[in-house]
Amino acid sequence: MVDKIQYRQTSMICECKSITKYNKGGKKEMGKTAVIFPGQGAQYVGMAKDFYDSFEDSKKVFDEADDVLDIELKKICFEENDDINKTEYTQPAMVAAEVAIYEHLKNAGLKADVFAGLSLGEYSALVAAGAMTLADGIKTVRRRGILMQNEVPLGMGGMAAVIAMDADKIAEICENTPGKVQIANYNCPGQIVISGEAEAVKAASAALAEAGAKRVIPLNVSGPFHSQMLVPAGEKLYDFLQGVDVAEGFAPYYCNADAEEITDAAKVKELLKRQVYSSVRWQQTIENMIADGVDTFIEVGPGKTLTGFMKKINREVKSINIATVDDLAKLEELNA
Structure with missing residues (x-):
């Protein structure tokens, strides 16, 4: 649900209230809210910089991400460079940007029921759901990006x-x-x-x-992503994941490989292995989420790719994207 999301922007405080719907028996019930994260390809120089400049909680995410890796993600995200489109850098940069935005929304009062992310975005969903720490998520996607980039020679x-x-x-x-x-x-x-x-x-x-x-x-x-050519990369990632903790009791998230809701920590690593070389079932994921009661989707991260997909999947649900500080005003739409 969305409950009393408050933020300050040009001296304005917006409060977003819960969405109400009714079942077949006429009983009032609350619709679910999902936070969804875009994948590789949505990145751009300057993503999440206004959140970094405006909010201490977003700044802390980038600072921690930089401490975890031997690269400066802030420079990759905020300054003109060629690395932002190189898979091994794109992936941790995207997760840092997405989690930085989400962290502010969460601290401002956003209460999401479920999470999902497209391809790379699944890792942001895992961090947001509490299944992985930011440090583990950032380190894992850096390794994932290197494995995916190097498994198949360029041009093959x-x-x-x-x-x-x-x-x-x-x-x-x-x-x-x-x-x-x-x-x-x-x-x-x-x-x-x-x-x-x-x-x-x-x-x-x-x-x-x-x-x-x-x-x-x-x-x-730079490669044939989500194809059988990357099976070896998936296996190597699975080996790396053995050193990563997946916490119990995380909020439900929907996986790419099966488009199903996941609450069992024991399943996560196998699903992430398969995700590398399996089809990303995004349309099926959204359809399953709607069937399970989700009627409000908030895309968090650069661009509005997923919001565009949503319009073609189901126009009856509510969907907004939050990529910039100015986009926070869109939270008012959830009350319409």
């Missing part, structure tokens, strides 16, 4: 976005394409991403276009 893998084609048809064409290619992301109706060997992705893209896809867009990425 690829990805492409497929626009306006049925997911089953895309899966069928991928299965019938020579080489390794598969669905990497079920983002929303009409937007699927495929991933795999560069030549197989190219061949599948041509077949998809011929079969009626509105557009097939090659993506500028």
